[in-house]
Structures are given as structure tokens and as C-alpha cells.
Amino acid sequence: MLNRRDFLRAGVSVITVGMAVPSLFTRALAEAETTRPRTLVVVQMAGGNDALNTLVPFRDDAYRRNRPSLGLPEGELIPLDDRFALHRALAPLQESWSAGELAIVQGVGYPHPTLSHFEAMDVWQEADPSLSHRGGWLARLVEGAVDRNGHPFAGLGIGPQLPAALCCPHVPPPIVDDIRGYQLLGDASFPGGRAERERALLALYDAFGDAGPYGDLFTATAQNARSSYEALQAGARSYAPAVAYPPTPFGRGLQLVAQAVVQDLGVRVAYVPYGGFDTHANQLREHARLLGGLADGLAQFRRDLAAHGRADDVLVVTWSEFGRRVHENASNGTDHGTAGLMFLLGKVKGGLHGAPPSLTDLDNGNLKFTVDFRDVYATLLEDWLGVSSESALGGRFAKLGLF
Amino acid sequence: MSEEGRAAPPSAARVALGVGAALGVALLTAPKREVYGPPIDDELRIPHLLRRAGFGASAGELAEYRALGLAGAVDKLVDYEAVPEAADEKIELFYFDPTRLADVQRRWFLRMLWTSRPLQEKMVFFWHGLLTSANSKVGRPALMERQNELFRKNALARYGDLLKAVSFDPAMMLWLDTHNSRRAAPNENYARELMELFSMGVGNYTETDVREAARAFTGWTVPPAPKDGDPVFNPNQADRGPKQFLGRTVTTPEDVIDTIVAQPATARFMAAKLFAFFAYPDPEPEVVAPFAELFRRTNGSIKAVVRAILTSDAFYSQRAYRARLKSPVEYVVGALRQLGVPSDGSGVVDRLVRMGQQLYNPPNVAGWPGGRSWLNSGTWIERVNFANALTAVQGSGPIIPFYLERYLENLGLRRADEVVEHFLGLLVDGRTSARGRQVLYDYLGAAPGDDVTGGQQTLREKLRGLVYLILAMPEYQLC
Numbered sequence: 001m002l003n004r005r006d007f008l009r010a011g012v013s014v015i016t017v018g019m020a021v022p023s024l025f026t027r028a029l030a031e032a033e034t035t036r037p038r039t040l041v042v043v044q045m046a047g048g049n050d051a052l053n054t055l056v057p058f059r060d061d062a063y064r065r066n067r068p069s070l071g072l073p074e075g076e077l078i079p080l081d082d083r084f085a086l087h088r089a090l091a092p093l094q095e096s097w098s099a100g101e102l103a104i105v106q107g108v109g110y111p112h113p114t115l116s117h118f119e120a121m122d123v124w125q126e127a128d129p130s131l132s133h134r135g136g137w138l139a140r141l142v143e144g145a146v147d148r149n150g151h152p153f154a155g156l157g158i159g160p161q162l163p164a165a166l167c168c169p170h171v172p173p174p175i176v177d178d179i180r181g182y183q184l185l186g187d188a189s190f191p192g193g194r195a196e197r198e199r200a201l202l203a204l205y206d207a208f209g210d211a212g213p214y215g216d217l218f219t220a221t222a223q224n225a226r227s228s229y230e231a232l233q234a235g236a237r238s239y240a241p242a243v244a245y246p247p248t249p250f251g252r253g254l255q256l257v258a259q260a261v262v263q264d265l266g267v268r269v270a271y272v273p274y275g276g277f278d279t280h281a282n283q284l285r286e287h288a289r290l291l292g293g294l295a296d297g298l299a300q301f302r303r304d305l306a307a308h309g310r311a312d313d314v315l316v317v318t319w320s321e322f323g324r325r326v327h328e329n330a331s332n333g334t335d336h337g338t339a340g341l342m343f344l345l346g347k348v349k350g351g352l353h354g355a356p357p358s359l360t361d362l363d364n365g366n367l368k369f370t371v372d373f374r375d376v377y378a379t380l381l382e383d384w385l386g387v388s389s390e391s392a393l394g395g396r397f398a399k400l401g402l403f
Numbered sequence: 404m405s406e407e408g409r410a411a412p413p414s415a416a417r418v419a420l421g422v423g424a425a426l427g428v429a430l431l432t433a434p435k436r437e438v439y440g441p442p443i444d445d446e447l448r449i450p451h452l453l454r455r456a457g458f459g460a461s462a463g464e465l466a467e468y469r470a471l472g473l474a475g476a477v478d479k480l481v482d483y484e485a486v487p488e489a490a491d492e493k494i495e496l497f498y499f500d501p502t503r504l505a506d507v508q509r510r511w512f513l514r515m516l517w518t519s520r521p522l523q524e525k526m527v528f529f530w531h532g533l534l535t536s537a538n539s540k541v542g543r544p545a546l547m548e549r550q551n552e553l554f555r556k557n558a559l560a561r562y563g564d565l566l567k568a569v570s571f572d573p574a575m576m577l578w579l580d581t582h583n584s585r586r587a588a589p590n591e592n593y594a595r596e597l598m599e600l601f602s603m604g605v606g607n608y609t610e611t612d613v614r615e616a617a618r619a620f621t622g623w624t625v626p627p628a629p630k631d632g633d634p635v636f637n638p639n640q641a642d643r644g645p646k647q648f649l650g651r652t653v654t655t656p657e658d659v660i661d662t663i664v665a666q667p668a669t670a671r672f673m674a675a676k677l678f679a680f681f682a683y684p685d686p687e688p689e690v691v692a693p694f695a696e697l698f699r700r701t702n703g704s705i706k707a708v709v710r711a712i713l714t715s716d717a718f719y720s721q722r723a724y725r726a727r728l729k730s731p732v733e734y735v736v737g738a739l740r741q742l743g744v745p746s747d748g749s750g751v752v753d754r755l756v757r758m759g760q761q762l763y764n765p766p767n768v769a770g771w772p773g774g775r776s777w778l779n780s781g782t783w784i785e786r787v788n789f790a791n792a793l794t795a796v797q798g799s800g801p802i803i804p805f806y807l808e809r810y811l812e813n814l815g816l817r818r819a820d821e822v823v824e825h826f827l828g829l830l831v832d833g834r835t836s837a838r839g840r841q842v843l844y845d846y847l848g849a850a851p852g853d854d855v856t857g858g859q860q861t862l863r864e865k866l867r868g869l870v871y872l873i874l875a876m877p878e879y880q881l882c
Contacts, residue, residue: 175779187795190864207838227782330588
């Protein structure tokens, strides 16, 4: 088996010789294939989303008692059944709900939860409550697994940073904050010298090799930037979105993922962060804004994919590091809590999944989880992407009937 | 030198020059050499020091600090009160609207660019990354700037004093919700982060400690703009009863902080944070231990600990050299300072954002994770494109005003080898592989002795390309 250094050395030598980098984005769709490759889009609701005000147990007395000022009035909600209703800012997702394309898993958590954002984020991203730091669960997928057709799972991260869930395979996935700037610019007065300068630049990275603690990172990053920007820029020229995405980093990120899917760039795992759910104070307005932005972006994404005939090939899953405290605090906000919820949007078994956690049988004021998040991950890996979940999750987990 | 500055052995810098472990600093040099490797060459020390305790130096600054010797250079950096701040009067010439984020970002950026007190500004940058607040939530740029001034004033203060001040800094109070935290239901956000991220780290306190500490920070509000934000105390909303905190009975916020600063975990935590920031990441406990001990002995003197780090063998070791990946701020401010670029900061702060670092908006309360996380395909492209903006010509001149031909003329550099070696020396200590150097000469397409300044158009363009390549090369991403 190739180790990291062998791998990089091989990759780099290809770069220097002919610039014909083995594309990180393998064209996944061979003619002979009968099934289209599926893509998983992971959306992070960073900061700890208040699940109780997202999927509201609107007739539960305990909800009213614990949320005297934050409790959402029944008339302002979107009822799903006689017990639960959606925050009205999620109205853009109503269409998907009615079509049976929106699943909501309740009570998601893990044993002995931490109330620290950063530990909890690591737990979810490494799929490991013991935090033994084996790397991200999606990185393990991108690294080793192949699908039924033998294709690797190329990853794509949106935003300024490599998310911990995608950290750190041999070749890190491309990370794109804004496609408009995702290219090496040239010297306008010296257009003829551009190729030569770029060749020298890559040769300097090659010459540095894997020396020191960052050598492997430099070579992999330069190589991966070079190959991915050309593929994505070429794609951006020929793809036209069928909808108007929200003009936000989240909207632009979703649009780029849609482009990569529509262009068959082989992206099988995409990661899109969406932030700011740490609503310790004056939660009502901010939470509504956040949920509205989420729902609007996802609804447009879905429509765009449908217009390109790819809606059934893409599943969106959301996660947040924890839910929030059942009882509101004195700042019209909520403090860090435990169990939360996950949305699954796509060709799923629509509806509510998982047992709703009790609002009266609490652990230090926090919900007791009813579904281990790794069960959801296992279901996504096995039943959506069609790979064994054991290596990515470091163990076997029960599956839910989500598909 | 101030009282607390003297807590560190004054001769430590001279010891670091390789004289050997003098008796007086045995404690500081106790960690074994084999942990961090042999010392770096003497001529690398000053540029290494100025990258870490500052933002990198121009050829002129390097000469100035070299003339002071290593010990003198450290003293000049640490005892910065003796140095007049050159940035002040230059910044006076600009108008900034303190209610606009872009304006306050640029004002801070220009301080880093123009400061004659590099360590003080580097500490401001350190504190912003540790005792974070973000305008994304605070929403009042003037308060972010006020916090920035607080960091500047307390850049090397006693840690307890800084924590007490920052606990009642309005931006921090809005960021971590002590604003409006009331006796009836204390908000735990600040109390938790104070212990988890600002002092001891997870595992050194209980959930009960969080709840008890939160009680001590109740009763305060930050008046809304356009008021200046001075916190207002409302005794009716304050919990002034006794709290059981870390095994002691305490009452006030000051008690809570005094208790925290006295914890051995805090000494270890702060020593490791400072060491990792200045010397190398993930230091071994035995390397950190003497600095933690110094923190404890000096009652939390940041000045003493920083001086000790900057004069330690570990700091000038092979392990520390090029052990850190430059943050976007270090990369950009460094390039502009080193090349003496007369930038007024416009069009540059946005580039930092795209490289992953927006001043006054760290991604979350833990600050920027740093290290390897700075570099990915997207942020790498941004760095390389910054090098392009500095060197490429668009229309009548460079996008960022670096005038290479004038620069070479001022320094009297004419021959290919003079030019290549000047920039390699200035920017990467002249240290690159033989192959790397060859790539540069090959690109330039000139023999070492050729005059490259008077030549034809292509050669002039190649000279700009040469500086681009050095700014973009792996060695320059490290510090």
C-alpha cells in the first residue's frame, strides 16, 4: 500500500513532467454504468441549533413551561402532525415535506455528551465520542472507499477551511470559498509568461518535497489546487443555475455543489458549513433568520438539481454539535444542551424518525438522546452511498429505516 | 525594565547565544536538547526572532536589530515602552469611521504594518486569537476597536489583570453574554469559555464550577449605541452571595479570576499557548514546564514568560525554525513590511478574509485553529494571487504599490545573482534547496553575472516573476 509520502511523490512527479495531473475529480459517469453515482451533501449548522424551536412539540405543556418567552405560538407554526410543527421560517421546505422528501430525525445525540462546542464538533466530525482523533469520518470515506462501480469518493469542501470531518486524507479535498476567485491569476502585462511562471511555481513546490512538518501539505495542496481549479472553472463556464440562489456564502456554496454534480465532476461528498446557531441571547429573531436562510438555500438547491434532472442523485443531511438547554435562560436565549435533530432532504422516507426525547425526564436540564448520531451516519453510508460503514465509523452501528 | 520584566533572568538572551546554560537560568534551560534538536545557525536568529516576535523585517530593520545583538534585540522588542510608536502619527493622517467594520479593520492592519513595536502588536494579535470576540455577534465595530486598545495597553500585563479587564470589556460582554446576565438565571457562556478556552482547558473544572462562576458575572449590562458601551452595574440583578468555586468560597468576578489564575492548570495552559505561538506547535510538557513555573512564580506575568521564551534554547532550536505556518496576517503584513511597500491597506484586508482570516471576526470563540488549517487549495490560491497582486503589472502599475525597479535601484542591485540572493536572503533567510535555487535562475534565464536591470521588456517582467515566485514558494509560507 502506498503511504502518504509515496503517494505524494507519485503525484508530484506527474505534475512536473506534463502537468497532466490525475484529476482529483474523476469523471464518474462511464457509459456502461446503469446507476448514477450518488452524492452526499453534509450541511453543518454550526453553533448548536435549538432543536426544540426548530421542530416544536407545540402541545407539550413542558415546552410552554420551559419556554415562557421563547415558546413559539401555535398559530405561527407549520404543523406536521398533532404533536409537532416546524418553525415558520422553514416554510421553503414545506414543498419537500409534502412530497415526502424531507425526513427529520429527532433526539439525536450520543452517550456522555460534552457541552463544549469544540469537543462536541469533534465528536460529530470524527464520529467518535471518545475523541481518539482518528481523523474525520468523511475523510476516511474519501480516502479508502470505492462505490459499486469502483469509483473513489471525491470530496469537496465549501468555505475558507477544511472541515474536521474531511481532515485529513492523503490528498486533501479542494476547499472552495468562492468560485470566482478560485484560479491562479496572471501578470496582465506579460500574458505570454504565464505558463512558464506557473511551471516554475510548481517546480518550487516539487523541489521543497516533503521536507519538514508541512512538506506533504504543500505538495498535496498545490497539486490539488491546480487540478481542481481548472475543472471547476471549466464547469462554471458551461453550467447555468436554474434558480436564483441566496446571495450568501451558503447560497454560493450550494450552487457550486450543484454545478459539480450537474457537471459530473465525481464529487461524492460535499461539505457546506452554515453558522451562527449559538443563540445564548435574544434568540427569537436570530434563530428565525438562520433557519430561513437554511431553508431558502436548500429549497433552491433542490429545485436547481431537479431542473437538471439530478434531484434523486443528491441527498442533503444537516447536523449540529448539540441542541440547546430545555429551559430558556434569562437573556431570552438558550444555553448549550444535548440532543438535537438532523434533516435529510432528498430521496428518503419522508417524515419524522426517532423517538422524541422527553421534556420532563431530563439529565441536568438537558434532553436524553434517543438516537445515536452514528446510527444515522451508518444508514447514510450503507443505504445511501452503498459502502460499508465499519471502517469510516470504527465499528458497527444500527441502521434506521430512512430509505 | 519593569519589575515584572526582571522576573526573568536578564542574562537569558546572552545564554541563548550559545554561551551555555549559566547557573542562573538552569531552570529555563532544563528541557533536554534532544527534544528540540540542536541550535540554529547564529545568523538565522535575528530574522527568526523578528518573524515570531513581530511580522518579519525589512532589510533596514534587520540591520538595526542585528546591530543590537540578540540580547539587545529581545530587550528592544519586550521593553517596547522605550520605543516611540511610529504608527501613531501616520495613522493620524487618515480618517476612519469607527462605526464601520472595514475602517476599524484597516486601522488595525495599518498598525501592524507601520508599528515600531512589533512585539506589542504581535501580542495584540495573539490576544485577539485567544480572548476572542467577533463583530459578527457584537455588531459594534467601535467596541471591537476598544477591545483592541485594551489588548494593546495590556499586551504584556499580568494575566489576572488582563482577564479582569477583558471580563468587563463591552465587546466581550456582548460576545459571551454577560451583558444582561441576571441573578435569576445566570448565563453560563462566559464562565464556561473563561475556563475552557481562556485559562485551564477542559477537564480541570466541573459543570458545577461553570454554574457557580456564572453567578458571579451577573448584574451587568452594556448600554446600546450610540452610548460608548461602558458597562452599567445593576445590584438588583447581581448575585452577590457566596459561590463554591474550584474548592473555594468566592463572591466577586475578581475572586473567580484570582482563583483561576492561581490554578496550576492555568499556568500550564498559558505557558503552552504562548510557547506554541512563538516557538513551535504542540510542545512537550517538559519543555513547557519551566515557563509554567515562571508564570506561577511571577503571579502570571506575561512579560516574564514571553521574555523567557524568546531567550530560550528551545526557541532558537532546529525544532522551532520554520515550525509554524504563517497566518494570513503574518503572510501579508510580513510581505508588505519586508519589501517596504507603501500600502495604505486598501484592497488588502479583503484578501485576508479570502485567505481565511478576517480581523475582528474569528470563526468562533476558540479563534483561528491555525497550523495546517491555514492551507488548503482555496487559501493557497489566494496567497499566490496576493504575490501576483504585489508583483504583476495591471494598467499603469502594480495592483499593490510595490515598485520593483525603484527598489533594485535604491539598493544598487544589478546582477542576476545579486537580485536572486537579495530576495532569497531577505524573504527566506537564503535557505532553499539547491534545486529550488536552480528553478529560480532557470526561470530568470540569466547567468549569475548578467546585468538584469537595464535589459529588455521580457527580462523586466521576469524580475517581477522572480519576486512572485519567492513570495509564493513553500519556504515563504513558513515562519
